[in-house]
Amino acid sequence: MDEQAKKTALRKIPYGLYVVGVTSGSEVNAFTASWLSQCSFQPPLLMMAVKAGTSSHTMIRESKVFAVNLLGKDQKKLAEHFTRPVSRIGNKFGEVAFRTEVTGAPVLEEAIGNLECEVRHFLEGGDHSIVVAEVIAASVREDAELLDLEETGWHYGG
Ligand SMILES: Cc1cc2nc3c(=O)[nH]c(=O)nc-3n(C[C@H](O)[C@H](O)[C@H](O)COP(=O)(O)O)c2cc1C
Structure with missing residues (x-):
């Protein structure tokens, strides 16, 4: 395979950027x-790839729930903050306000909306696991445009 072409082609796939709230027992975290993409209308399912070996991966596997927080175009800093591993920097929430609702996973107050999900399938294999989850609650705080990965200048893919 042409490695450069694979990388370039894979990086053309468009993505949004989200902060995913996770919980396990009395612990909360987010990454x-x-x-992440919708993958069924009925039932409403999402699929998400979760990096193996992260604290969030362990927490989703244990609790089988998570909350997708939708970010607006002006929330790149928030996205950047949650790329840091909890194992290295400790509690990531600090001044980031959140609440818990249906699943117990953190819903960020400043997110433009959120989708709370229950895991239906957890497929381990590569360096990320594929999580298929049903959306069981949703809210929209502001009908704003979503932050795209491309406009951040970052890459995750290839
Ligand atoms: C642009 C970007 C996109 C990312 N997308 C994902 C993703 O889709 N799935 C994932 O598991 N990690 C993704 N990550 C990596 C996590 O944010 C990172 O591993 C984080 O430290 C995990 O948090 P934790 O260690 O507190 O669980 C992404 C990182 C960046 C910079």
């Missing part, structure tokens, strides 16, 4: 994710 930035881009590999």
Whole structure:
């Protein structure tokens, strides 16, 4: 395979950028994710790739819930903050306000909306696991445009 072509072609796939809230027992955490898409209307399912070996991966596997927080175009800093591993920097929330609703996973107050999900399938294999989850609650705070991965100048893919 032409490695450069593979990388260039894979990086053409468009993604949004989200902060995914996770929980397990009394713990909460959140991480930035881009590999996420709807994959069924009925039931409403999402698929997301979760990096193996991260704290968030362990927490989703244990609790089988998460909350997708939708970010607006002006929230790149928030996305950047949650790319840092909790194992290195400790509690990431600091001044980032959140609440818990249906699943117990953190819903960020400043997100433009959120989707709370229950895991239906957890497929381990590569360096990311594929999580297929049903949307069981949703809210929209502001009908604003979503932050795209491309406009951040970052890459996650290839
Ligand atoms: C632009 C970008 C996109 C990312 N997308 C994902 C993703 O889709 N899935 C994932 O598991 N990690 C993704 N990450 C990596 C996580 O944000 C990172 O591993 C984070 O530290 C995990 O948090 P934790 O260690 O507190 O669980 C992405 C990172 C960046 C910079």
